[in-house]
Amino acid sequence: MREGDLPVVTGAAPAPGVEDDFPSVPSRSLDTLWFQVAGTLCNLQCTHCFISCSPTNHSHEMLTLADVRRRLDEAIPLGVREYYFTGGEPFMNPEMLAILEETLRQGPATVLTNGLLLTPERCRRLRELSDASEYSLDVRVSIDGFDAGGNDPIRGAGTFDRIRAGIRELARAGLDPVVTITEAAPGSEGDAGRERFLAWMREIGLSRPRLKVLSVFRIGAESSRARGYEGWETLRGRQLSDAELDLLQCSSSRMVTARGVWVCPILLDEPAARMGESLSETLRPFPLQHGACFTCHAYGVTCRT
Amino acid sequence: MLHVPRVWCDVPDVTRLAFLGGVYSNSRALTAAAADARRWGADATYALGDFGAFGPHPDRVFPILLEGRIQAIQGNYEEALSEGAEDCRCGYTDPRDNHFAAISYRYTAENTSPEWKRWMATLPKTRHLDVGGRSVLLVHGSPRRINEFLWESTSPVAFLEKMLADAGADVLVCTHTGLPWSRRLPSGRLVVNCGALGRPANDGRTEVWYARLAFGRGGDVGVEIVPVAYDHAALAREMREERLPEEFVQTILTGWWTTCLEILPAKERARGRY
Numbered sequence: 001m002r003e004g005d006l007p008v009v010t011g012a013a014p015a016p017g018v019e020d021d022f023p024s025v026p027s028r029s030l031d032t033l034w035f036q037v038a039g040t041l042c043n044l045q046c047t048h049c050f051i052s053c054s055p056t057n058h059s060h061e062m063l064t065l066a067d068v069r070r071r072l073d074e075a076i077p078l079g080v081r082e083y084y085f086t087g088g089e090p091f092m093n094p095e096m097l098a099i100l101e102e103t104l105r106q107g108p109a110t111v112l113t114n115g116l117l118l119t120p121e122r123c124r125r126l127r128e129l130s131d132a133s134e135y136s137l138d139v140r141v142s143i144d145g146f147d148a149g150g151n152d153p154i155r156g157a158g159t160f161d162r163i164r165a166g167i168r169e170l171a172r173a174g175l176d177p178v179v180t181i182t183e184a185a186p187g188s189e190g191d192a193g194r195e196r197f198l199a200w201m202r203e204i205g206l207s208r209p210r211l212k213v214l215s216v217f218r219i220g221a222e223s224s225r226a227r228g229y230e231g232w233e234t235l236r237g238r239q240l241s242d243a244e245l246d247l248l249q250c251s252s253s254r255m256v257t258a259r260g261v262w263v264c265p266i267l268l269d270e271p272a273a274r275m276g277e278s279l280s281e282t283l284r285p286f287p288l289q290h291g292a293c294f295t296c297h298a299y300g301v302t303c304r305t
Numbered sequence: 306m307l308h309v310p311r312v313w314c315d316v317p318d319v320t321r322l323a324f325l326g327g328v329y330s331n332s333r334a335l336t337a338a339a340a341d342a343r344r345w346g347a348d349a350t351y352a353l354g355d356f357g358a359f360g361p362h363p364d365r366v367f368p369i370l371l372e373g374r375i376q377a378i379q380g381n382y383e384e385a386l387s388e389g390a391e392d393c394r395c396g397y398t399d400p401r402d403n404h405f406a407a408i409s410y411r412y413t414a415e416n417t418s419p420e421w422k423r424w425m426a427t428l429p430k431t432r433h434l435d436v437g438g439r440s441v442l443l444v445h446g447s448p449r450r451i452n453e454f455l456w457e458s459t460s461p462v463a464f465l466e467k468m469l470a471d472a473g474a475d476v477l478v479c480t481h482t483g484l485p486w487s488r489r490l491p492s493g494r495l496v497v498n499c500g501a502l503g504r505p506a507n508d509g510r511t512e513v514w515y516a517r518l519a520f521g522r523g524g525d526v527g528v529e530i531v532p533v534a535y536d537h538a539a540l541a542r543e544m545r546e547e548r549l550p551e552e553f554v555q556t557i558l559t560g561w562w563t564t565c566l567e568i569l570p571a572k573e574r575a576r577g578r579y
Contacts, residue, residue, distance in 0.1 A: 029449075031464075079467025082459060107461035108570065136458040136571040176575065191400065208574055210567065 022293075023240045025250050027283040031081040032253035032304055033071065034265045037063045037099060038087025039258055044114050046155050047225040048144075048184045050217040050292070051268050053088045060268060061258040062088075065095040065102065071256050072106050074279045084110045084304070086265060091117035097125055104133035110305055112180070115141040115166030116159065123173035130175060138305055140178040140212065141167050143185070146200050150186035154225075164204055171205045178210040178305050184226070188213060215299045217266055217292045229291030233298075236289070240297065248293075249302045254282050265303050266292045320436055320520040323347040324443070326480030327380060329503020330360030330413065332369055334513045337535040338502050339373040345517055351432070353480040354380020354445040356425075357413035358393065359503050360540065361547040367421050379428045380445040380481065381452040385410070386417055387426035396452035399567030406565065408550055433474075436520045442474035446481040455479050455498055457486035458572035469494045476526060478516065483507075483565075484573060485514045485530045495526055502533070504553075505560040507569075507577040511537045512560075 039060040042053035051059070072083075083103050090096050090111050103109045118141075130137040141163065145151035148160035155163070170177045179201055181188050187196060194211060201209035216222050218229045245251055255262040260274050261282045267273035267290055275282035288297070295301055323342035328335050335352075342350045352375045357363040370377055379387075381394040393410040397403050430451060434441040447453035448468060465488065469477055476495045484507065485500025499516035500506055506514055512532035519527035541557045552563040561578040562569075569577070 076463040077467070079464045079471075081461065081464040106463065108459045130571070134458065135461060136456075136573075138571045174575075176571070194400065208566075208577075208579060210574075 021236050022287045022289040023235055023238055023245075024285040024287050025240075025245050025248050026285050028246065028251045030075070030078045030252065030254060030279065030283060032084060032249065033075055033080045033082075033279070034084045034086065034253060034255040034303070035063055035068060035071070035099075036060050036087065036255060036257035036262075036265070036268065037068070037085045037090050037096065038093050039063070040088055040268070041092060042088040042114070043092060043116055044089070044156050044159065046114075046144075046221065048154055048182060048216055048222040050220040050222055050266055052220040057088075062093050063099075063256070063258055065098050067256075067258065068099045069102060071279065072103060076106070078279060078283075080107065082108045082110070082304075084112065084265075086112040089114050089117065091122065097122070097129065100126075100129055100137065101132075104129055104135055104137060108135040108137070110138040110140060112140045112142070113166075114155070114159075115143070115163040118166030118169045120169055120172070123169040123175065126170070127173040127175055137175075138178055139170055139175055140180050140305060141170070142180045142182075143167075144181060145185050146187055146196065154184060167201075168205055171207075176206055176208045176210065178212055179206075180212045180214060182214045182216050184216050184222075210305075212305055214303075215295055215301045217295055219266075219292060220269060229294070233291050233294045234289075235294050235297060240288075244297065247300060247302075248288075248296055249304060250286055250288075250296075253304075254279060264296075266296075318522055321345060321347050322434075322436070322441075322518045322520070323350040324478045324480075324497065324499040324516045324518065325350065325352040325375065325502055326485070326499040326515065327355035327358070327483060327501035327503045328352065328366050329355060329358040329409075329501065330363045330366060331503045331513070331535075331540060332360075332362065332365040333537075333540050334502040334533060334535045335366060335369050338513070338515045338533045339369065339375060341531070341533055342515070342517070347517070350375045351443055351478075352377045353443060353478065353499065354378050354428075354451075355382045355480065355501075355503070356380070357382050357386065357417055358409045359549075359553055361543040361549060363413050363417045364421055367424065376432070377428050378432055378443055378445060379425065379430050379451070382410075382413065383425035383428060384430070384451055386414060386422050394452050395565075396446075396450075396454065397565065397568050402565050402567045405550065405552065409553075412547070412549065436476075437522060437524075439475040439520065439524070439526070440473060441476040441478065441518075442469075442472055444477065444479050447479060448472035448474070448477065452481065454482050454568060455496070456482050456484065456570050456573055457488070457498070459570045460488070460496070462488070462490055465496050466490050466492055466494065469496070476518070478518070483562075485516060487516070487528045487530065495528070497528055497530075500530065504556050504562070507562040507573070508560055509578070510560045511558070
């Protein structure tokens, strides 16, 4: 490194002993269990994707119904409260509806989708699954602008119209989705951006508009679109209070992929974030040594709705 | 050390306990619910915190609690007010929810006398009752957090079983969400959210709800969640006189929530008008 350059956190696993400099998050409970149900396979290739999902990214393969069923059994004695499904694009998984049906017998479920595969038939089935369960089914649809001009450069040509159509299909089926935007979405800034998105959601037919705004994580594709983490964006040497640690989702959640159990939904490209094979063995402290850990702490980010 | 009072009664076969959720300064509904519980024959009545918020004249609530021998625990409001906290610690995450929560908290903090704030500090955060050998745990939010929301559609069986096992409780009674429900668990344990007296249950009705538990000697526990009518029009008038938000007043008059909606899970949200 030349003198004067900012040090860059590469995201590589630190040398032994380095984690001593970082605060550690305890595992308080396992409230939220995530499933990387589509692996890293997606029908889109968004420029801000923190795990660089694409039609050809096989870093994490899809989960099967049998995989999910085994994890649901493991979750019972641990008292898991809620289940989240993401990818990649979950509805590319041919067993997705069966997986949701099975999950909704055990607890509430949320699916994070890009909205492209929300056909009338699939939305009708989702409504049936929701009605048949005593637990909540939430569908979260991602979009990155009020119009094609804002969204399509991030999510792909022609996607704005298709996402909007998917949101409308959900509304027609009587399921009010949560619309998720990232801070990369043009016009999302501040209360005004938020109000504008809520108004847009009403315009397209959502009677109870629900909005979640997510920070961007400067890893994966996003590190090329904008920038990676800089040296100052770290929790190195920081002491976090119990209350601050409780706010971090990794104090009460884990992520299941086809390759094991990971600390959170964000760090799937980090070998050091794989915590084990069984859920129970991963309920232990984790060093907050990644740039993304700084984002979660500094901006109060949680992937939960 | 936990305070474990024993609840006995003169009735040979059954112990009747009434549980009142968040009062939110609705002294009229509190008076009506306490009278209803007495008529039912309650051996004891418990109020699970959040005496202030939302409604007018918070100081009117406390004498009713004391005169009615209603046994109280802290909610997040009492914890926050007695510690002089900056906000209500309601646990909302959405900006609109937090906007209205801040209005409620500011009004309540300004209109609650220092004497009552000191009294709140003396209240326990939880209570364990032993009712005929069954351990009954009273909390505001959940056994682990005073402001955790236990909603019906996001509190699955396995989650509740572990929570009650960890807390050593056969019966858990809570509030905080404002929506009443109960769930019997396969183990025989029971969870009751007794709802709230402070505002209607987002069901288009103007009544509010509380819970009656009848503990039989044979181990059975009967649960009734019952509506209470009160002079809601008079409450609405007082709220307007105090210049509380019209959104709050509309909830009292229509039975539909207009604020604090974003925290609702999908199923509970879909049942409301907004």
